[in-house]
Amino acid sequence: MIALIVYAAALLIVILHFTRFWSNRNMEWVVLVAPVIVFAVNILDFLKII
Secondary structure, eight states, X not given: OHHHHHHXXXXXXXXXXXXTHHHHTTOTHHHHHXXXXXXXXXHHHHTTOO
């Protein structure tokens, strides 16, 4: 369930990236941090830690 929430958030981040929402607010770093968080959540979920 947590993985689905993280995927939905990542999809929202990508959509906002292509609509230039992040660059207009000087927050392009969010696009770089999102894949790291998705990867970490997937690994932790796979290992049954979360």
